[in-house]
Amino acid sequence: MGKFMKYILGVLIAIVLLSSSCEKDDNKSPLNELKNFEILELDVPFQISDNVVSGFVSAGTILTDRTIVFEISEKASLLIDGTEQVSGVSKHDFTDEVEVVVVAENGAKKPYTIIVGKMANEEPVSYAGNDTVIYVEEGVTNKEVVLDGSGSIDEDGEIVSYRWEEEGAQILTGMSGEVNLPLGKHTITLKVEDNLGATHESQLTIYVREIQAYTPLDLDASTATQNLLLNLGKIANGPEFAFGQEFPMSFKLNSLRWSLETSDSKEVTGDHPAVYGIDPHYMLYKSEDQKQLHIDEALYAYQNGGIITFDFHQQSRYNHKIYMDDITDDRDKSLMYDIVNDNDGARDWFFEELDQVIAMINNDLGFPVVFRLYHEMNGGWFWWGSKATNHSKQLYIDFFRLAVDYIRDRSNLVLFAWSPNVPFDTDYYPGNNYVDIVGVDYYEPSASQLTSVLKQVSSFAAENKKIAVLSETGQRDNYINNYPDFWTSTILKGIKDGADEIKIAWVLGWFNAPWTSSQSDLFIPNAESPASARNDFVEFYQDGTTLFLQETHEMQLYETP
Structure with missing residues (x-):
């Protein structure tokens, strides 16, 4: 083969080899995702x-x-x-x-x-704990108290520093620990810092208080009665108060509620009131069936840890009326005077009426009640009020004392409450030997007015070593539609705005009357009320300062505190 032919053959072989190589590269995957x-x-x-x-x-x-x-x-x-x-x-x-x-x-x-x-660093969340009241025995001046910040969190990091302060001074470091606090109010701040330097702080208030020596004016009061007074004192001196209503279970719009399976409060919030107002008027002057209904209602309240308070809209002797405007017989207009002065058999009649109430307390109930005798005496609407014939403040005081002495001698299950209508007029006060609990009846208050009055009541009660309550309240001007936020923006706000100067054991709203069918006559919402009123009352119920029946049940109010 000549040189030229060898050259041509080499070129052809190279072309074949190159073509084969390209085919191999073309078969390799180009995917690079x-x-x-x-x-x-x-x-x-x-x-x-x-x-x-x-x-x-x-x-x-x-x-x-x-x-x-x-x-x-x-x-x-x-x-x-x-x-x-x-x-x-x-x-x-x-x-x-x-x-x-x-x-x-x-x-x-x-x-x-x-x-x-x-992402941007989220600051930690400090949680110093719930406000609390700690009681010490008489004569003890300080108390070891546990501070616990374990509820503090940091969602995107970790808390590396816990600093507890009072009035700017460090009192403890670390998540939790004990500090020694003297009697009084302590506002404690917990400052936390996360691993990136972000900080947050929260506060709690701790009251260290000496147990008040609340003693029933009845020196022979039962142990349960004494315990109830002491536990009411603990509530009044703490950060909470109990909510109550007059006839919460047996009364509803349009009719009586005979089954006692629920209440308007329970249907709206899921729980009954903690305080049950019961009026012997509806037991003495109504049918035996209705009398038993209200006895059963009071028994239910007691058996489930509630507080029972009596108020007595007693009928007059001759006209059988409560209100002075309905009384035509002059003997009824002077009834209080005649009872006090034992004229014309009035005192015997009076005692016979009280005997019926005492029998119900001792025999049908058999447990302690708070008897709020002859309330709103500074108003002119009741026969024991300021329009009574021969009226004087001293006459009322003598009348109140006469009733207390008579009941106290015949029952050891009664605590005695006294409650004027607003304004809070202490000139009618019967004296410390005749009162366990001091209240005021106040309808249609503004929040600021309520704050002012409850400060007065709380101060007077503290000075006299008594327990304060808001014994009746409500908004009577179509509350449901005109003031649907009454329970939070008026009652709750009025109490909270008073801070430590307001110390009350309970607030009692008036009844939802069975003789009316109008929502405009309600004092608390029922299941058919507009959502605005229902939601507001649920908010009132959910607030940490209010106590309803389940909570007082856990407190065992009739046991030694």
Whole structure:
């Protein structure tokens, strides 16, 4: 073969070899897609958009030495700084942006930028605990108290510092611990700091109080009666108060509620009132069936940890009326005077009426009641009020004392309450030997007016070592529609605005009358009331300062505190 032919043959062989090599490269995969990306130690999703992979983590998250988990195209490889990475094994620092390259089988390259962003640091949330009242025995001047900040949280980091202060001075460090507090009010601040320097603080108020030596004016009062008074004192001197209503179960719009399975309060909030107002008027002057209904209602309240308070709208002797405007017989207009002075058999009649009430307390009930005798005496509407013939403040005081002495000698189950109508007129006060509980009846107050009056009542009660209550209240001007937020914006606000100067054991709203069918006559909402009134009363119920029946049941008010 000549040289030329050898040359031609070599060229042909080279062309064939080159063609074969190109065919082999064309068969290699060109796919270089990053399908999924995760960082094993971080529970966050990453989004892949074009050539950017991004995810966000909480401030303070450690991004060094993190394990990558990824999914790429088949037969492709992922490189960082020229080094092939192994999913689930390889680690890297993601404090700054990281450039990765996905290389296809055929060598085609596609770059991606990994960005791990940090969200703004959320400040921690300090929780110093609930306000509380701690009682010490008489003569004890201080108390070891546990402070517990374990309820504090930091959603995106960790709390590294707890500092407890009172009046700017540090009293404790650490999440929890004991401090020694003297008698009095203590406003304590818990300041917490997270690992990135963000701070937050909260406060709690702790009252260290000496147990008041509340003693029933009846020195022979039963143990349960004594315990009730002491426990009412604890409520009054604490941050809470009990809610009550007159005839909460047996009265409803349109009719009596004979089943005693529920109450308007329970149908709206899920719980009954803690205080049950019961009026012997509806037991002495109504049918035997109705008398038994109200006895059963009082029994239910007591058996379930409630407080029972009597008020007595006693009928007059001759006209059988309560209100002076309805009385025509002059003998009834002078009835209080004649009872006090034992004229014309009036005192015997009076005692016979009281005997019936005493019999119900001793025999039908058999447990302690708070008897709010002859209330609103400073108004002119009742026959024992200011329009009575020969009226004087001393006459009323003598009348009240006569009733207390008579009942006290015949029952050891009675605590005695005295409650004028607003204004709070202490000139009618019968004296410390005749009163256990001091109240005021106040309808249609504004929040500020209520604050002012309850401060007066609380101060007077404290000075005389008595317990204060808001003995009757309500809004009678179509409360449901005109003042649907009455219970929060007036009652609750009025009490809270008084802060430590208001110390009351309970608030009692008036009844939802069975002889009317109009929502405008309600004192608390029922299940058919507009949502605005119902929601407001639920808010009142849910507030941390109000006590309803389930809560007083847990307090065991008739047991030794």
